[in-house]
Amino acid sequence: MKILVNGTWCDTTATHLASALDELGYGGSTVATALNGEFVPASLRSAAPLAEGDRLEILAPMQGG
Amino acid sequence: MLRVYDTELRSRLMLGTSRYPSPAVLAEAVKASRVQVVTVSLRRESSGERAGQGFWSLVRDLGVRVLPNTAGCHSVKEAVTTAHMAREVFGTSWIKLEVIGEDDTLHPDVFGLVEAARILSGEGFEVFPYTTEDLVVADKLLAAGCRVLMPWGAPIGSGRGLNNLFGLKALRAHFPDVPLVIDAGIGVPSHAAQAMELGFDAVLINTAVAQAANPVHMAEAFAQAVEAGRAAREAGPIEPRDLAVPSTPVIGTAILR
Numbered sequence: 001m002k003i004l005v006n007g008t009w010c011d012t013t014a015t016h017l018a019s020a021l022d023e024l025g026y027g028g029s030t031v032a033t034a035l036n037g038e039f040v041p042a043s044l045r046s047a048a049p050l051a052e053g054d055r056l057e058i059l060a061p062m063q064g065g
Numbered sequence: 066m067l068r069v070y071d072t073e074l075r076s077r078l079m080l081g082t083s084r085y086p087s088p089a090v091l092a093e094a095v096k097a098s099r100v101q102v103v104t105v106s107l108r109r110e111s112s113g114e115r116a117g118q119g120f121w122s123l124v125r126d127l128g129v130r131v132l133p134n135t136a137g138c139h140s141v142k143e144a145v146t147t148a149h150m151a152r153e154v155f156g157t158s159w160i161k162l163e164v165i166g167e168d169d170t171l172h173p174d175v176f177g178l179v180e181a182a183r184i185l186s187g188e189g190f191e192v193f194p195y196t197t198e199d200l201v202v203a204d205k206l207l208a209a210g211c212r213v214l215m216p217w218g219a220p221i222g223s224g225r226g227l228n229n230l231f232g233l234k235a236l237r238a239h240f241p242d243v244p245l246v247i248d249a250g251i252g253v254p255s256h257a258a259q260a261m262e263l264g265f266d267a268v269l270i271n272t273a274v275a276q277a278a279n280p281v282h283m284a285e286a287f288a289q290a291v292e293a294g295r296a297a298r299e300a301g302p303i304e305p306r307d308l309a310v311p312s313t314p315v316i317g318t319a320i321l322r
Contacts, residue, residue, distance in 0.1 A: 025112035032107065032150035034143055039149040046187040057109065059150055060117025064106025064134045065081030065271035
């Protein structure tokens with residue numbers, strides 16, 4: 001199915017957020033996630049199902065003022 | 066010592082981590098500035114570049130506290146969600162709360178700011194709101210649970226210094242016991258010294274250091290200015306006068322006409 005990852009459409013076979021992160025190459029990274037605009041804590045990623053057209057934001061530490 | 070929430074800080078200078086020529090220069094500038102707090106942000110991470118991982122590793126090695134911001138958020142929901150994400154990633158309840166209302170000046174949306182501050186304070190965040198010098202907004206932010214305020218000196222990145230001196234003095238006088246950190250608009254060390262002389266508790270600098278021809282030297286210059294300004298405040302500056310007052314004693318002056 002297709003999901004929107006950081007603004008880019010991606011194909012994924014993952015059914016949950018945690019497995020999608022692994023499949024997309026974020027395994028072991030320090031990131032925070034939001035699904036369809038809602039924050040999903042790391043502890044709940046395995047229980048967060050994905051659906052066609054979902055919007056996933058994957059954020060990491062960055063320079064800031 | 067400066068006390069913000071339950072943390073005591075020796076340094077009254079805080080430094081942003083953005084817009085430096087390189088990560089190495091950022092690290093050197095942080096060391097030269099002797100700051101204990103740096104601001105950081107959250108942005109989209111590419112699984113290929115993983116730029117955020119390298120940055121986070123560099124910041125952790127600096128041994129300073131991080132103050133995550135909600136830069137770029139234009140709504141209460143965006144700011145609150147970003148704060149939740151920042152708390153998880155950075156492992157801190159500190160949040161520099163920015164809710165932007167206007168893109169040309171990056172003027173805070175003070176209505177959204179107060180609402181977001183109320184929500185986040187209620188959830189246990191220690192909120193550092195980026196605000197204006199408006200007394201009524203300041204009062205509402207304190208009522209919302211904030212115990213620190215970060216009024217702007219001038220628009221972010223403008224380098225114009227303290228734009229509304231009267232308003233900032235009134236803010237300081239009106240809230241004598243609230244830690245007030247001048248955030249944004251400082252251009253040169255004399256602006257920072259002026260803020261400290263006026264009694265502000267700390268200043269947060271980013272662009273003025275990062276975009277200087279020599280960021281490391283400028284970081285050191287700001288550190289000195291903040292220390293000098295604070296020392297001057299504690300020493301009790303004289304009041305300005307309109308007319309001259311001889312500093313050399315008049316008694317005993319020779320008559321040589």
